[in-house]
Every structure is written in structure tokens, then in C-alpha cells.
Amino acid sequence: MTISGALSNAMSGLRAASSGAEVVSSNISNALTPGYARRILSLSAQSTGGVGGVQINGILRIVDAGLASDRRNAEAEQVNANSRAQFYTRFESLIGTPDDPASLSARLAGFESSLISAASRPDAPERLTTSVGAARDLAASIREASAGVQAARGQADQNIAGMVDELNLALEQLATLNAQITSLQVQGGSIATLQDQRQQVVDRIAALVPVREVPRDNGQIALYSTGGAVLIDGTAAVIGFEPVNLVTPYLSLADSTLSGLTINGQSVRTDSARGALRGGALGGQFAVRDEHGVAAQAQLDTLARDLIERFEDPAVDPTLTAGDAGLFTDNGAALDPLDQLGLASRLSLNAAVDPQQGGEAWRLRDGINAATQGNVGDATLLQNLSQVLNDPRPVAGGGFGGQAFGAMSLAATLASDIGVERTSAEQVLSFATSRLTELTERQLADGVDSDAEIQRLMLIEQAYAANARVIETVDEMMQTLLRM
Template sequence: MSISGALNNAMTGLRAAGRGAEVISSNISNALTPGYGRRLLSLSSSSVGDFGGVQINGITRVVDAGLAADRRLAHAENGNTRIAADFLAKIENLLGTPDNSTSLTAQLSHFENSLITGASRPDAAERLGGAVASARAVALALNSASDGVQDARTQADRTIHAQVEELNAALTQIAALNSQITGLQVQGGDVSSLQDLRQQVIDRVGELVPVREAPRSNGQIALYSVGGAVLLDGTAASLGFTPSNLVTPYMTLSGSTLSSLTINGTEVRTDSEKGAIRGGLLAAQFEIRDESGVAAQTQIDALARDLIERFQDPAVDGTLAPGDAGLFTDGGGAFDPLDEIGISDRIAINAAVDPDQGGATWRIRDGIGALAQGDVGNASLLQALGDALTDPRVPASGGFGGGAFSAISLATALTSDIAVSRNTTEQKLSYSAARLAELTERQLADGVDSDDEIQRLMLVEQAYAANARVIETVDEMLQTIMRL
């Protein structure tokens, strides 16, 4: 080998060692950076004329695409399940557990006890007032539960709007990165950093809507939701959604009073079973707004209806005519079976027994329609009201099956159903969290190994020192020749 050839080999070796040290340093410094793909320097032998040496072919980004896709789907599933569990926990808190003194079942129990106490001393005004106050507390508990459900639906609607905007921005960014990667790749540049950035954005999209990547030419990718919607293929899809300022019990997607989701102007399904965007954070918000929230409102309304109908029966209170409002009213009037939606938000005690509304508490003893006080020692109506509260009755609506329930047992059945659903969802959440943790750990293990990188860095340093020694030796040889 000539001196020129040796010098050329050593110079190319130095350049390769220096570039290798940069790549390894980048790996170590970004070991915990989300979306970062481990780099490897690709080298090959070079042969130009009589010269050899080392040729730098480029940088290879090492990523297990299958593992990354599985982790992304697991992340979306975990987020979806967590939101569902949080919603059910909120509804359970609104209704309260039986051991909670402010729970709906506890309020009904207090009301029952107040009727019994009042019947034992129907002449005691404070006991009649206590019964009226207990009835008011039951109505307010139902109002609060209904308000809480609609607040959750309203918040879900607002979150959908924010997430759709975020999703549109992310898809546009990915499309732009696709173009940049193609342009830089054609020029022979290193696209690894752009691929890392694109991966981070894809991971965020995957949280909102579970997606799968499809490779395209020149380093580009396409994105499809697991529900089959095309989110990105060449150009980014445009998602549309119109938010509502306030969601009420009357507003539903099926009734066309709430906005649906559109992709490129075409309406798509958003249900949890077959929706085009099912499985992620965005789908979880649609589920709260259009499915879980509606179902919870329906059950609470069924309980409120049952309570109203128990006390507006003329057989219970003989002072009532058919169609008159009883102890519990629909916003002050009698209940209309054709207007059940939102009844739990409108239920209130009859103004005739409420001193705050100009009524008198003695009417809970003598009758809602009584014009004057009767026998102060007559407890028959109070006893009839107590019986109406505890008599088994088949609910006229709601998903309670065909069994007969007292008012308290119906409320207990509702809270029990919510608790069971929450417990089941939390079990799913535990599983999805464990699966996500395992896949994340596997992905990290498949990523940058700091110990391995340091070992590679030591080898690079040795190669650098060896090539530097060759250059030093060539320099000594040339100096010797020059002195001859």
C-alpha cells in the first residue's frame, strides 16, 4: 500500500469514527425521549482507484414498527377505558353510596322515617315540616344527579370540539412532515429527526383515534383508523364538528339536536361498537355524550317518574282529582307520561305543602287539595304516603326488568347497577394499564441501551485512535523522507 493510500484510509476512518461518535452520543442523550428511534451508522468499504478506506452510507433508524403500533393501540384503549371509568365513578358519586348520609337512597330512607315520625304525632307541626323537608331533599338529590349527568355531557361535547381541532392540526402537521421527509430523502439527507418528530405526532393522533400506519413511497406514510376511516393518505383529512354551548336531556345525536362528526364533509358513525373512530379518547367523549350519559339520564328519569306517580294517585290522596299534581310534581304540575325526558331535572315538591312557596305543611297530613285543616290527630294520609313509598311497584320505564320495587329498592337497584358497571370498567382499566405498561417496557428495551451504546463508543474511540496513529506514522515517514 502506498503512503497516499494509507493516509486516505486513515482519513476516511477518522471521519467514520467521528460520525459514529455523534450518532452514539445522540442515542445516549435521547434514550428517554418519546418517539426517538435508535440510530445506527451504516458503513461499507470504499474503493476509488488505488485507494480504499471507509464509506459512510448513511444513518439507519431502528424501530420495531409492529411493537410501536401495538403500544399505540394499547395507549388508546387505556385512555378510552379510563375516561369511561371516571364517568361512571362520577355518576356513582352523584347518586351516592348507601353508607353516605347524603346519598339518594339515604334521602329516601330519611323521607320514609319522617313519614313514620309524622304519623306518630300528626298534630306536631315540626314533624310535618320535617316530612316536607325530607321530600324536598329527595327532589333536590334527583335534580343534582340530573344536572351532574348533563354537565358531564356538556363537558364531553366541548372536549370533542377541542380534540377535533387538535386532530386536524396534527394530521396537517404529519402531511407536512411527509413532504419534508420526501424532499430531504431525495437530496440524500438524514431524515431520522423528522421521522422522530412525525412519530411523536402520530402517537398523539393514536391517543385520540386508534390508527394504523401504511408505508408509502419516498418515506411517506398513510394513516387509517381501526374503524376504517382514511385520516391521511397523501393529503390530510378534514374533520368537522359543531359544539353546543349547553347539552340538555332533550338533546341527542339521534334526534339531530347534537352535532355528529364529519370526515371531509361526510358524516361518520361515532358509536362505541362500530364507529369509525372507536377506541380512543375522542370516541370516549362521544360515548359519554351520546350513550352512557343518555342511559344514565334515562334511568334517573325513570326513578323520578316512579316517585311522582306513586303520590299523584287519587287512591293515595283523596283530595286529588285525576290529573292533579301530587306531593311530587313535574315543575309544579302533574306528570305527563309523554314528557318523561328530563323529569329528574324538573321534579319538585308541590307548592301547596311548601312554606317557601306560600304553601302549608299541614297539607301533607290533610291532603294536597285540602282547603282547610282537618282533624290534627288523623294520620291516615301520612300512613298512606308511607305505604305508597314502600309498596312494590313495577317501574313504567327504565331498564330495571319486570320486577316490582319499592322507591328505596328502585334507587338501590340504580346505584347498584352503576357500581357494577364501574367495577367492571375498572377491571378492564387495570388490564389495559398492565398491557400498556408491558408494551411500553418492551419498546424501551428495544430502544436505546445506554450500556451497549457506551461499549460501542469505546470501540469507536479505539478506531479513532488507530487511524490517528496511522496518520501520525505517515507524517513521521514523510518527515524522514524530507530530511534525506
């Protein structure tokens, strides 16, 4: 080997060692940076024109694409499950558990107890007033539960609007990064940093909508939702959504009073079974607004209808005739069987028996339509009211299967169903969280290992010292030749 060849080899080794140290330093400093992928320096033997040495081929970004995709989809599944679990936890708190004195079951039991107490002393005005107050509180608790369900739907609608804005922004950023990566790659520059930034954007998108990443020419990528929608392939899709100011029981996606989604101006499905963007945070909010919330309202409406029907029967209160409102009303009117939607939000106590609305509590004993007080010792109507509260009656709608329930058993069944839904949602969430944790740990293990990087740095230091020693030896040889 010639002196010049040895010097060339050593110089290329120094350059490789210097570049390797930079790569290791970058890995260690970004070990905890989200989206950062471990780098390694790609080297090969240089043998151009009879000159040896080390050739730097470039910096490789080490990513397990399959593991990254699984981790992203696991995160989407986790946030979707969390939306469902949060809704049913909230719904259960609105209804209350049986041991909660403010629960719906407790209110109903309190109303029944007050009727029994009043029937034992029908002449006691304070007992009648207590029964009226218990009935008022019962109606109010059902209205409050309905309002809470609609508030959850309204919050979901606002969340959807924010998520759509975030998704559109992320897709625009992804298109920009795709173009920048292509440009820099053509120029021969390192694209690893831009790929890290793009990975972070893809992760943000995937939390909203589960995606499949497809490589394209010149370093670009395309994204497709697992529901089959094209999010970006060259150009970014534009997602459209129109929020409303207030969600009520009468607004729904089915009758077009609530907005769905559009992709590039074309309407797409949003349901959890076949929605184009189902499965992530965005799909979870649509499920709360259009599925879980609607089903919860239907259950409350069924409960309200059952309560109204029980007490507007002339066989229970002889002062009533067909079409008259009973103890519980639809905003003061009798029940319209064809207008059940939103009934829970309109449930109210008949003004005729409510002193707060100008009525008289004694009508609870003598009849809703009684013009004057009757026999103060007659507890027949109060006993009828107490009995009808627990008479089994067929219940239509609300997912109760058309079975016969007493009012107490219907409320207990509703609370039980909600508890089952919450438990199921929490189990799904627990599994999704465990899966996400496991995949995240596996991805982190595949990332930067600080101990391994320190060992690599020590080897680089040795290589640098060896090449420096070669240069020092060549210098000594040249000095010796010059002195001869």
C-alpha cells in the same frame, strides 16, 4: 499496499469514527426524548478503484414498527377506558353510596322515617314540616344528580371540540412533515430527525384516534383509523364538529340537536360499536355524551317517574282526582307518561304542601287538595304515604327490566347498577393501563441503552486511535523518505 492507499484507508476510518461518535452522542443526549429512535451508523468496506477503507452508507433509525403500533393502540385504549371510568365514578358520587348521609338512598330513607314519625304524632306541626323538608330534599337530590349528568355531557361536548381541533392541527403537521421528508430524501440528506418529529405527531393522533400506519413511496406514510376512516394519504382529512353552549336532557345526537363528526364534509358514525373514529380519547368523549350520559339520565328519569306515580294515586290521597298532581310533580304538573325525557331535572315538590312555595305542611296529613284542616289526630294519609313508598310497582325503562320495585329497592338497585358499571370500568382501565405500561417498557428497552452506547463509544475511540496511529506512521515514513 501503497503509502497513499494506507493514508486513504486511515482517513476514511477517522471520518467513520467521527460520524460514529456523533451518532452515539446524539443517542445518549436524547435517551429520554419522546419519539426519539435509536440511531446506528451504517458502514461497509470501500473498494473503489483499488482503494480500500470504510464507506459511510448513512444513519439508520432503529424502530420496531409493530411494537410502536401496539403501544399507540394501547394508549388509545387506556384513555378511552379512563373516560368511562371517570364518568361512572362521577355518577356514583352524584347518587352517593348507601353509607353516605347525603346519598339518594339516605334521602329516601330519611323521607320514609319522617313519614313514620309524623304518623305517630299527626297533630305535631313540626313533624309535618320535617316530612315536607325531607321530601323537598329528596326531589332536590334527584334534580342535582340530573344536572351533574348533563354537566358531564356538556364537558364531553367541549372536550370533543378541543380534540377535533387538535386532530386537525396534527394531521396538517403530518402532511407537512411527509412533504419535508420526501424533499430531503430526494436531496440525499438525513431524514431521521424529521422522522422523530413525525413519530411524535403520529403518537398524538393515535391517543385521540387508534390508527394503522401504512408506508408510502419516498418516505411518506398514510394513516387510517381502526374504524376504517382515511385520516391522511397524501392529503390530510378535515374533521368537522360543532359544539353547543349547553347540553340538556333534551339534546341528543339521534335527533340532530347535538353535532356528530364529518370527515371531508361527509357525516360518519360516532358510536362506540361502529364509529369511524372509535376507540381513543375522542371516541371515549362521544360515549360519555351520547351513551353513558343518556343511559344515566334515563335511569334518573325512571326513578323520578316512579316517585311521582306513587303519590298521585287517588287510592293513596282521596282528595286527588285523575289528572291531579300528587306530592311530587313534573314542575308543578301531573305526570305525562309520554313526556318522561328529562323528568328528573323537572321533579319538584307540590307547592300546596311546601311552605317555601306558599303552601301548608298540614296538607301532607289532610290531602293535597284539602281546602281546610281536618282531624289533626287522623294519621291515615300519612300511613298511606309511608306504605306506598315501599309497595312493589312495575318499573318501565331505565334498564330495570320491567321488574317490580319499592322506592327504596329501586334506589338501591340504581346505586348497585352504577357501582357495578364503575367497577367494570375500573377493571377495564386497570387492564388497559397494565398493557400500556408493559408495551411502553418494551419500547423503551428497544430504544437507547446508555451502557451499550458508552461501550460503543469506547470502541469508536479505539478505532479512532488506531487510524490516527496509521496516519502518524505514514507521516514518519514520508519524513524519512524526504530526508534521504
